[in-house]
Amino acid sequence: MTRPLKTASLAPALAPALALGVAVLANAAAAQSCSVRIGGIFPTSLDWGRPIAETAQFAVDQVNEAGGVNGCNVELMLRDSQNDPKVGVDAAKALVDLDRVKLLLGAVGSGVSMPILTTVAVPAGIPEFSCCSAATAFTALAEEGKTRGLWFRTYPTTDVQAAVTAKIVKDQGLGKVAIFYKNDDWGQDYGKLLAGYLEGLGITVTGSVAINAAQPSYRAEVTSAMSGAPEGIVGLLYPTEGSVLIREWLSLGGSQRMVFSNSLRSDDFREAVGAKYLTEAVGMDNAAPRVPSADAFVTSYTERFGSEPNGPGLPNSYDAAMIALLAMQAAGPEASGADIAAAVAKVTDPAGTPVTADTAGFAQAREVLAGGGNVRYQGATGDVVFDQNGDVAAPAVMWKFTETGTEEISYIPQEEVRALLGSH
Structure with a gap:
């Protein structure tokens, strides 16, 4: 109501x-x-x-x-x-x-x-x-x-997401990572662009593994990614397949140093994997500028739904x-x-x-x-201002999981995001 x-x-x-x-x-x-x-x-x-x-x-x-x-x-x-x-x-x-x-x-x-x-x-x-x-x-x-x-x-486009994700991987001190990406238009685009940005930053991509939806197990994909001995992984996935894959990754001894797309900024994903296994995980998300209209939305949303907006x-x-x-x-x-x-x-x-x-x-x-x-x-x-192609630009944030949700770690202004683009 x-x-x-x-x-x-x-x-x-x-x-x-x-x-x-x-x-x-x-x-x-x-x-x-x-x-x-x-x-x-x-x-x-x-x-x-x-x-x-x-x-x-x-x-x-x-x-x-x-x-x-x-x-x-x-x-x-x-x-x-x-x-x-x-x-x-x-x-x-x-x-x-x-x-x-x-x-x-x-x-x-x-x-x-x-x-x-x-x-x-x-x-x-x-x-x-x-x-x-x-x-x-x-x-x-x-x-x-x-x-x-x-x-x-x-x-914002996957180019923006990829550029920011690469920055976060670098900021986490990871030198070798494997990429898991959803095998659809979004994931393929994101994964390809991200690999380019990471390589431009001197970070080795040990493997890029496509993940199909609705599989009961991703053991073969996890094993393939582990063969390259990455220091951590990047997950460009949705909660449904992401929950299954990350549980298998961790159960087989995979590193808890993980970087996620904003699609995994989800209570369902956190609960399915377990917050105690995600303490070293961080993620990227697009963000609203620090302006009153964005704060007003949070207030009105909270009044309507009883909690702040938390989800992609x-x-x-x-x-x-x-x-x-x-x-x-x-x-x-x-x-x-x-x-x-x-x-x-x-x-x-x-x-x-x-x-x-x-x-x-x-x-x-x-x-x-x-x-x-x-x-x-x-x-x-x-x-909101659209360009001639119907696209928008936006700032971004790095976030982490907590016991009850997610928490912002840092804010990346729109000017900095623009500077990251095209650097690969």
């Missing part, structure tokens, strides 16, 4: 806040007379995927509290991708052909998002907003004009949903998918009127847009 927003205690701000509240309630009531559908393709059957979908729903709920999009209540039609390409494509086709959605949120894994984009979204002229797909193949596709401007992601892609999911809905508002009620995609620039304009990522911010954005202005969305990941 969505909790009510806290009202400001300052007297000068009270009257306008009350006026805005009345307007929001009036708009919300009017929005019940019509509805508009958007699609969400997330791995909701997986423990780590469900919160990503719930965070997107959170953004939808806030927009509906503000009166909906163009006076209509927004329905988020969720379908489970199971993080499987075929299942994801079938889900996308159903959302577009049967549910007649205006846009798609998702998917999560690059290996699921790519076939959805190329076989469903682009042919149908439907924009796709992904929270978590990082493969650089999307950038190449956009540069070739094959995304038709319909692709946006609020998540949560702020990115919120921003993807909110930006998509703002673009729908800017494009107008009869807009095509191409119109919605084109309107993204109007709601992420660095020179636009700043609006907050919440119910009041959406209501304010509607007024600014109705007056012919542009807005600058300030969200859970800061001021």
Whole structure:
């Protein structure tokens, strides 16, 4: 259940806040007379995927509290991708052909998002907003004009992830590492880029081992990686296969010096392996800039769900949903998918009127847009600005596991991240 927003205690701000509240309630009531559908393709059957979908729903709920999009209540039609390409494509086709959605949120894994984009979204002229797909193949596709401007992601590319991961490996003093990577578009891209960055830093990659999903055992892969006598490993995996593989790695005497991708920043993974075996493990994650809007998201998320956001892609999911809905508002009620995609620039304009990522911010954005202005969305990941390929940049953090979750060790500013790129 969505909790009510806290009202400001300052007297000068009270009257306008009350006026805005009345307007929001009036708009919300009017929005019940019509509805508009958007699609969400997330791995909701997986423990780590469900919160990503719930965070997107959170953004939808806030927009509906503000009166909906163009006076209509927004329905988020969720379908489970199971993080499987075929299942994801079938889900996308159903959302577009049967549910007649205006846009798609998702998917999560690059290996699921790519076939959805190329076989469903682009042919149908439907924009796709992904929270978590990082493969650089999307950038190449956009540069070739094959995304038709319909692709946006609020998540940095694997090039960013690889550069930061290599820095963390070096900072940990590891000179020889083996890489385990998920055998999909994301993992293959990440693993290849990471190997290049590590070699550029003088770090030996003793082996890069592809890991397929849903295997009961990875003993052969672990044994292969051990043959190179690495000092530690890098795990570019999801919690499901990661839990099985890391338990086998440790049971066969593998080093506890491990560096993980942000996809393993998961309570399920920590509990499955055991926190006591992860005391020497660290990981990378993309981070929000140290700005008030990111702090505000943590506060509102905690009010909604009872705990701070802890897991991959949560702020990115919120921003993807909110930006998509703002673009729908800017494009107008009869807009095509191409119109919605084109309107993204109007709601992420660095020179636009700043609006907050919440119910009041959406209501304010509607007024600014109705007056012919542009807005600058300030969200859970800061001021989101897409380049011509639908990509974003972001700072990063190094983190470690604790008994109850994860804890940030250090913050890597966006300027430093940019300096790391292209160094291999």
